[in-house]
Amino acid sequence: MFLRMIKYSLIVVIFCFATCWLIDKAFPLDMSRLADNSTVIYANQMPIHVFHTQDEKLRILTQVNEVDPRYIQALLAREDQYFRLHPGINPFALVRAAYLWIRYGHIISGGSTITMQTARLLEPRPRKISSKIIECFRALQLEWHFSKNEILSIYMTLAPFGGNLEGVTAASFAYFKKSPLKLTADEIALLVALVQSPTLLRPDHHPKRAEFARNFILNLMAQKGLIENGQAQIQSQAQLPSIKTQLPREIPHLAWRLKKQHPHQKKIHTSINLEMQKKIEHLLQDYKSFLPVNANAAILIIDHIQNKPLVYLASRDFYNEEQHGFVDYICAYRSPGSTLKPFIYGFGFDMGLVKPDSYILDERRRFGAYSPRNFDKDIHGIVPIHEALRMSLNIPVVDILNQIGVLRFLGKLKEAGIEPQFPDSLEGPSLAVALGGMGMTLEQLVKLYAALPRGGEVMNLSYLQEDDVSIQSQILSKHASNQITNILTTTLDDEEHPIAMKTGTSYGHRDTLVIGYDQRFVVGIWIGLPNGSPMGPVSSRTLTVPLLTKIFKLLPNEQASPVQNINNPTMTLQNFSAALNYQDLYKNAPVISFPIHETVIELEKDENGLKPLPLTVTGGKRPYTWMINEAIFVTQCWQQKQFWTPQNKGFYTVSVIDADGKTASVQVEIQ
DSSP states (O other): OHHHHHHHHHHHHHHHHHHHHHHHHHSOOOOHHHHSOOOEEEETTEEEEEOOOTTSOEEOOOOGGGSOHHHHHHHHHHHOTTTTTSSSOOHHHHHHHHHHHHHHSSOSOOOOOHHHHHHHHHSOOOSSHHHHHHHHHHHHHHHHHSOHHHHHHHHHHHOBOSTTEESHHHHHHHHHSSOGGGOOHHHHHHHHHHTTOTTTTOTTTOHHHHHHHHHHHHHHHHHTTSSOHHHHHHHTTSOOOSSOOOOOBOSHHHHHHHHHHOTTOSEEEEOOOHHHHHHHHHHHHHHGGGSOTTOEEEEEEEETTTTEEEEEEOSSOTTOTTTTTTSOTTSSOBOOTTTTHHHHHHHHHHTTSOOTTOEEEEOOOOBTTBOOOOTTSOOOEEEEHHHHHHTTOHHHHHHHHHHHOHHHHHHHHHHTTOOOBOOSSSSOOOGGGGGTOSBBOHHHHHHHHTTTTTTSEEEOOOOBTTOOOOEEEEOSOHHHHHHHHHHHEEESTTSSOEEEEEEEEOGGGOEEEEEEEOSSEEEEEEEEOTTOOOOSSOOHHHHTHHHHHHHHHHSOOOOOSOOOOSSOTTOOHHHHHHHTOGGGGGSSOOEEEESOTTEEEOOOEETTEEOOEEEEEESSOSSEEEEETTEEEEEEEOSSEEEEOOSSSEEEEEEEEOTTSOEEEEEEEEO
16 A cells, blocks of 8 residues: 555656656746846956847846855845745745735735746736746746756846846946945945836935935845944945946947957956056047048057057047048058068078178169169168168168068968958069058057067967967067067167167058057057048158157056066066167167268269269268268268268268267269
């Protein structure tokens, strides 16, 4: 008999279990509202861009460990003190609610548990008896599928807090500008009260009601031992938030980019430094009066030691339609101008073709059908390689690229993960690559230049804080990288802040760029018109370099203890600082590259008489003083070229003196 009872009981249990399982499968929980939560971009653990959900809510996914435990305790004390014990519904609470409803003719107590409220938040329905029955069934399903903490997490994500705010995290940032982990007792009490009636208790709309409801919860917290009685009295005097702050929408270009790249990731932590980002944004806003009409700009700043981006300013104004502000100009392919010249010379150094102090002839010449011209439309004769790079001469760098080979150069870029774009044509890449004859992004250029202070190591660039960086390729040797850095380095105005920088101006003055770096930061700037049309008589030297100077004055000029490079333990800030000792740039005496010593020059004549003779100097330290036959011809000359018109035929001694008193002389005969 006993065994038969056990058998029948077991059959009943199995039948009930199977029935529940079938019903659960036939009517599954609808978790779509929970899945549709806001993507949040974080910087330093703070949200800096919160996206709306598909139903236009600000709904931030919240876990139990992301909220102050006192909030959960106060919430359960107010809403469902038996939450940890019941199976999803509380029969006693339901009976009590039904009795009060029958007795008074209207709802006095809802009788809903946290689990039932969660079911209603997942599937909103009109408040009637049939809806309550469905909520009970869904509550049992929730308890079947989820743990108590998981149900709390769903509730704290979906609970309404006024307007389009849903979830305690969104409410905490909107009302108090802080994480729900850092709430004070009065703030906890307000949020617990607010969920009862989000519209009627909003502190920015109904402060008296909100204050009364908050103080009621404070007293409840004191009764439950969550705070002391005296603290409840003190906290009840705290000021209510008078406004509901809009959740942040910073770095919109990068935020949308990361959202598209990581569609299933709702919390994205970036390496962006928001304080630095805002400073650069304000600086660019103040700089707009110096920009051509309708010109746009982009600025990318990375920490090349950690290889992490800190500032991502992809246009002047994301919402400016005239300037196509919604376009991400950090990722836009534009002509790089002369910014690749350092790497062409660096390859030349590594291949043994030239050295920084080698001489190269700058004269008009053709390379097949290609006939490059210098930016100043002039020629400079024999110049050292370091001067050719510093002066950004075009003809010498094309000569070096011709010796390296265009495809070999592009192959090295590809190894570094850099793939330029070329216009659709039957012709392949040409020597015009040296002068910007292709499309590259500002991001690609900054990634390349970050390799120079790291001894030629190109690393992957990731905007995610948790991503580890890795070496992608060795684009230049450490020796060549230091040589390039030596040549490019200058100082900011009169300050002792050495930076290495290279400018680039594209054909027709359509794009102006500058990339600069110091012991820690790499800064890339692009300025141009969105439609790619010429900006007029501007250059990188006049347009982008002043902005670069202002940016480096805002950045920390750290002389900190050495921080080892992640992937190259031997490359420290001390080593890099030593490499930046650019007094060596001026240890050589100036060299007169034209006229050439002991030559005969026959001057041409025009209607005004003899044509002027160019005097060209390289090396040394500016400013220069020119002398003709030991008589001063011109002083305080900052240009490396000066023009002199001899008055008579004969023999002349042409001398130059640099700022350190070093001299150079040549003797020529004028006929």
